[in-house]
Amino acid sequence: MDWTRRDLLKGLGGLPILGAVWWAGAAGVGRKMKERSQILEQLNIMPSLPPTVPGIEGEPIKVGIIGFGIRGEQLCRSLGFATQEWKEDMRLAAEEDPNHSALKDFENQDKLNIKLVGICDVFDVRAEKALRSFNTEDNQIKRYDTYVSMIRSGDVDAVVIATPDHWHAPMAIEALNNNVSAYVEKPMTHTVEETYRLREAARASKATFAVGHQHRQTLSFRTARDIVEKGTLGHVSLIQTNTNRNDDNGAWNYDIHEQASPQTIDWEQFLGSAPKVPFNKNHFFRWRKWWAYGSGLSGDLLTHDYDRLNCVLNMGIPESVSASGGIYTHNDGRDVPDVLQVNMEFPNYSTGSSQNKGKENGMTFCYSASLGNSFSRPTVLMGHDATMELGNRLTVWPDGASTRYGDMLELGKMQPKVPIYQYNPAANVPDAISSATSQYFADKGLMWTYINGVRVDSTFLHLREWLSVIKNGGKVSCGIKEGFEEAIAAHMAGLSWKLGRKIEWDVDKEVLKPIPGINFDEVLLANGQWAAPVAETSES
């Protein structure tokens, strides 16, 4: 049988096309991957795995809970204790949206070797809810009327403190003085003076102290530290972090419980050192809105952003802080600002330089917050060589005028608008997050981290680390040093807003540079902006 050329062409003509398309596809992908691996090799960034903490062996650690409000309940869940009400809510949420995995995540969480022994809450309804939910036949939880009686009972090894800010330091100090370990929520303290007293107590105590900045456990933050340390970004001169919220929950207008009354709430104990005012449900449930109990944006949300960056950069206390803002979006009787801009100066800080020695030094940390707009502005670290967006995901873009990447930019191997590095440990996990506020925290990497593609609650990791150190010794990732820096930085911001002037830190003496005629703590505790001295002078 003879085949003509015509036959071959008609029969086999598809083959060369197939070959060409195959080659083009393979070569194209290969070239892109080679370019990428060249860049990655040069960057040499290692996504870090979580450090393994030694297990909590032997007798379970006896834990007491002080404060069982919104955060207290969350912390208990991270410890492995969820209320019946929450489980039911989450079950319903999962029925509605199969991606809603809160209950599944909770059930899959590793069990911690602890025993919940006591609860302390000035609101009967909350304390009883805890007792009702967590009491079992072999473990009866005791309700204590005061934190002092719980700490001194001899029945608790450790306490978790999730109270209004003005109670953080007194409770933590009491615990540490009695060698009871303490995990305290942010901000660590409410005044400058108690920040020093708490540091003394923590240094002198045999117990373990930790501050609740759980994002220190997030893998992307550990990777971010590696990126900065390797000089990927060059000299970072500006950091921008933001709070963008526009909902009631985000503005701290939490629900007021229908059973709240002077009969169900120990009002005197709630007030503590705060000014004596008559029973006020608004103050009790929405305490974050008043300086008497809370610390406003600077203590409540700036601290998250400050510590996030301090964890990556280890920049310490700013040499000076200027803040401005006002009550512009929620004029509802609150005395803390709801729009706040804070500039922190670090004139002697550097992340390293790719240019002539001495040309680059110093950095500004800029925090910009509004409770009246939820446009998601990311956290960015802006360096001479690259810009990094920091959150649960990390993205690094080269800068068009970078010295370090000059050659690669010129050759077209890098482009300013194309990321040179992206780290998304959540790439294979579909999320369903319910509220605007929780989305806000999730985007910042404040809620969970991903280990081998599995979502893990970062608060769980943070508490586990603290418990492990209590049992086995070692160092917590957010201890008194980090807490001290966080608290002082937050207080400087609050003071600057209240006084309308720059607040400076004396690096050598480790004190705020004094301002004649000003008692910093008096200012910090005062309602709203500081006006008293001006009024006094004008009157006299």
Place this chain on the structure above:
Amino acid sequence: MANTTTDRKVKISITLLRILIGWHFLYEGVTKLYNPEWTSFGYLASAQGPLKPLFTMLAQEPMLQWVDVLNMVALLTVGITLLLGIFEKKGALVGVGLLSLYYLAHPSLPGIQQINVEGNYWIVNKNLIELVACILLYNFPTGQVFGLAYFSERRLTKTQQ
């Protein structure tokens, strides 16, 4: 005679269509084959429309890795069969199946948010057009005009007669 000319023109046109569609499928398959990091996760997880729960389920492990492999193999199969002009009817059917899934994952139906698409569509989009083109290829095989099927026994017997 006119009939034969028209016939020829139709055959050439359909053959051309077959080669281009094969080309498109093959290239999509090859780029996925050579990129170990490729995954259909994003496409599935962002699925819209009435079958959203199905696609969301497919986007989860251990399903996802099978979906990825099957998708790639199917793309290559359609590409190779259409380009070589052999088993093209089977290839065209697989193509119809694949394109239906792509269309259903992100249907251009009014009231459904369009994600990851270029252009503006109302019910009809490019996936749907390519799908119908595959139906045409299924109904009018042209492998015997241009392709390995040219060497099929029947054809050779015919030419020898």
